[in-house]
Amino acid sequence: xxxxxxxxxxAVRTLYARYARxxxxxxxxxxxxxxxxxxxxxxxxxxxxxxxARFDPSRGRLSTWLMTIAHNLAVDRLRRETGATRPHxxxxxxxxxxxxxxxxxxxxxxxxxxxxxxxxxDAEKRLLxxxxxxxxxxxxxxxxxxxxxxxxxxxxxTALIKVRRANQDKERP
Amino acid sequence: MTCLEVRELLPELAVxxxxxxxxxxxxxxxxxxxxxxxEASDLGQAAAILAYSLPPATVPQELSExxxxxxxxxxxxxxxxxxxxxxxxxxxxxxxxxASLGWGAVMAGRADRFADRAEQAQRERARAIEQxxxxxSPLSLGTDISTNDDAHLGxxxxxxxxxxxxxxxxxxxxTMLDFVFVIVNGLxxxxxxxxxxxxxxxxxxxxxxxxxxxxxxxHGGAEVFRQFKTQDLTGFSTVTVxxxxxxxxxxGTVDQAP
Numbered sequence: 001x002x003x004x005x006x007x008x009x010x011a012v013r014t015l016y017a018r019y020a021r022x023x024x025x026x027x028x029x030x031x032x033x034x035x036x037x038x039x040x041x042x043x044x045x046x047x048x049x050x051x052x053a054r055f056d057p058s059r060g061r062l063s064t065w066l067m068t069i070a071h072n073l074a075v076d077r078l079r080r081e082t083g084a085t086r087p088h089x090x091x092x093x094x095x096x097x098x099x100x101x102x103x104x105x106x107x108x109x110x111x112x113x114x115x116x117x118x119x120x121x122d123a124e125k126r127l128l129x130x131x132x133x134x135x136x137x138x139x140x141x142x143x144x145x146x147x148x149x150x151x152x153x154x155x156x157x158t159a160l161i162k163v164r165r166a167n168q169d170k171e172r173p
Numbered sequence: 174m175t176c177l178e179v180r181e182l183l184p185e186l187a188v189x190x191x192x193x194x195x196x197x198x199x200x201x202x203x204x205x206x207x208x209x210x211x212e213a214s215d216l217g218q219a220a221a222i223l224a225y226s227l228p229p230a231t232v233p234q235e236l237s238e239x240x241x242x243x244x245x246x247x248x249x250x251x252x253x254x255x256x257x258x259x260x261x262x263x264x265x266x267x268x269x270x271x272a273s274l275g276w277g278a279v280m281a282g283r284a285d286r287f288a289d290r291a292e293q294a295q296r297e298r299a300r301a302i303e304q305x306x307x308x309x310s311p312l313s314l315g316t317d318i319s320t321n322d323d324a325h326l327g328x329x330x331x332x333x334x335x336x337x338x339x340x341x342x343x344x345x346x347x348t349m350l351d352f353v354f355v356i357v358n359g360l361x362x363x364x365x366x367x368x369x370x371x372x373x374x375x376x377x378x379x380x381x382x383x384x385x386x387x388x389x390x391x392h393g394g395a396e397v398f399r400q401f402k403t404q405d406l407t408g409f410s411t412v413t414v415x416x417x418x419x420x421x422x423x424x425g426t427v428d429q430a431p
Contacts, residue, residue: 012244016237025230038236042243047336049244060218067221075189113225131188132223138185156184157216164219 012045019063022110023070029133030074040077044070075135112167119166124159131156174198179209187216200333204424205411323347327427329357329412333420336361337393341412343427351406353383353399357414357423360386360393366416371397375408383412 023044027037047069117125130136138156142149179202185191186199203210323346329339337359344352355371369386381404384397407429414423 012241016240021229021232024232025227026224028230042240045240045244046247064218064221067224110225113222116222117226137190160216160219163222164215167222
């Protein structure tokens with residue numbers, strides 16, 4: 001990290017080799033174009049350097065931290081560009097389930113993620129997808145579904161906790 | 174906001190659909206509430222797992238060069254004039270070393286083993302202390318912080334999507350005058366943001382002024398040093414940097430545990 005902070009090329013490449021792909025993938029999904037996803041990827045690495053002091057390995061993994069930055073920057077960008085109070089994202093009905101069989105560099109994080117999502121019901125997957133990939137607020141989901149707001153918030157929390165717990169279980173030897 | 178109100182909003186914070194006003198309130202609460210912070214961390218990690226579930230896209234080959242170049246430009250290593258003063262160089266090195274606590278092991282690919290990570294963090298802490306010692310030597314404080322158990326380190330992180338960071342060294346000693354040394358980097362240099370104020374506070378909400386930053390260097394950096402002749406800094410472990418409008422831009426704590 002010291003090397004990254006100093007702009008050391010090798011350090012940046014090391015970090016890039018491990019995390020650029022999932023970051024670019026998220027950018028492509030949220031922003032909708034390769035060009036925007038490329039810009040986002042660059043922004044994430046610069047932000048990682050600037051916010052390095054904020055990363056605390058005792059509170060979470062580096063992969064999580066980087067992806068949180070990526071999602072936050074993507075959402076900010078959409079809000080700026082659309083002037084909307086929430087991002088206008090493409091709604092995906094379900095969290096993808098397929099792992100590419102031809103993937104040459106499978107990421108441990110993604111395998112674990114897909115397995116963790118198996119703990120969710122279809123309704124929970126759809127709820128998380130609408131919020132995380134679709135940018136829909138709990139209130140909007142509640143109004144669209146005719147469900148009480150408190151219920152939507154509770155379900156959102158429950159689904160996130162289930163994912164987290166399932167992921168922890170998978171990480172245990 | 175109460176913990177109950179905050180926890181109701183944490184799922185939306187995790188998926189970035191929280192309203193801006195609520196985000197500000199929640200993040201303010203998280204600064205001091207460890208319980209809610211833990212819950213926010215857990216939910217944030219769950220949200221990140223969703224991102225990793227996406228089928229991977231093909232990354233353009235030339236992107237890596239552009240990323241390297243962007244980081245290189247951002248770090249100012251392409252010819253940005255460096256300050257020549259020895260003390261300033263040592264301070265910058267200390268900032269880098271402290272900011273990297275815990276990261277070095279990750280970068281070296283050894284993060285999987287906690288023992289390795291802890292060992293690496295310990296080495297980097299010793300190195301940061303050493304750099305601080307060099308920076309402080311012209312001040313003739315008459316103490317060697319590298320061997321002093323009363324010297325404590327901390328880091329400040331940006332608040333509300335800001336940039337920059339800071340390293341903090343506190344000496345909280347029963348026998349010597351306490352002092353605080355804060356090194357900031359990457360702060361915004363817009364005229365309306367200056368001067369920045371650096372303050373210390375304790376759990377009871379008492380506040381002490383540590384200093385004021387009237388100008389920044391080319392990297393948004395500056396340093397503040399204050400020795401307290403009568404005040405004991407025990408408990409004053411929360412450090413904040415506040416801009417001219419009163420907004421907190423950096424915040425963090427110093428671990429004063431022996």
